[in-house]
Amino acid sequence: MVAGGAFFGNAATTVAGFWSGAAVGAASGFAGGFTGAALNTLANGGNIGDVLTAGFRAGVQGAFIGGAVGGIAGGIKASKNNADFWSGKKPTVQNIKAKAGALSPMETDLSAGGELVERVETVEKPAWPTKHRKVTSDYNPNRVHPVSGKPRPHTGTDFRSYKGDPNYSLYKGRVTKVYTGGSGSGGNYIKIEFNNGLEGSYFHTRPSLSVGDLVSRGQIVGVSDGSGIITAPHLHLSIKIDCNDYINPMDLFN
Numbered sequence: 001m002v003a004g005g006a007f008f009g010n011a012a013t014t015v016a017g018f019w020s021g022a023a024v025g026a027a028s029g030f031a032g033g034f035t036g037a038a039l040n041t042l043a044n045g046g047n048i049g050d051v052l053t054a055g056f057r058a059g060v061q062g063a064f065i066g067g068a069v070g071g072i073a074g075g076i077k078a079s080k081n082n083a084d085f086w087s088g089k090k091p092t093v094q095n096i097k098a099k100a101g102a103l104s105p106m107e108t109d110l111s112a113g114g115e116l117v118e119r120v121e122t123v124e125k126p127a128w129p130t131k132h133r134k135v136t137s138d139y140n141p142n143r144v145h146p147v148s149g150k151p152r153p154h155t156g157t158d159f160r161s162y163k164g165d166p167n168y169s170l171y172k173g174r175v176t177k178v179y180t181g182g183s184g185s186g187g188n189y190i191k192i193e194f195n196n197g198l199e200g201s202y203f204h205t206r207p208s209l210s211v212g213d214l215v216s217r218g219q220i221v222g223v224s225d226g227s228g229i230i231t232a233p234h235l236h237l238s239i240k241i242d243c244n245d246y247i248n249p250m251d252l253f254n
């Protein structure tokens, strides 16, 4: 559970960089090899068939070499760019939940083992996600439905956000998902992978951005649209750590 999205993203980015570098290198290797060999054969009095054959053979060789060189260079560059992007301090379950005194038994075991204790870091203070500074419903993993009596956890914090109000990115990040189908209890939503490895989901919000877009801290990510099952328009913001565990978003602001 200590592996963050940033690490998965890093490997994928390096591989993607390799192939895009390889494609560019192969193309320029082929062009260079073809032109060089064709001109050489032509200068030595070869007929057009010889010129093309020699050009093609050298072109393929050039493509292989150019592809490999370009691929490695592309992979290194993409990996470095990605590392620069993921420069935000990565919060841990330990330092966030310890504040709220809410470590789960498994996390307490991990802490006792020393794994998480070593990784305590300071979390950069996030931008406030809404225009109004009011929380209308708290995160509550133990909430029970008032009528059925069955567990119905509230896995995020509700912030006052009237229809048409902008909602803002907590940190620098990258858009990983947008949904505009309108159905479902959360309505429309946008997900941002922040550069500290946390993931934020903004529900009842019409996305203003597309998947892959980079966002800065405090940038508008969407507009409250009253979609989903709600009693009044608001922003439901949920935050996940290490790709799977919900945390109390308010712990980031305290």
Ligand SMILES: [Zn+2]
Binding pocket: 137, 154, 156, 157, 158, 235, 236, 237
């Ligand atoms: Zn909510």
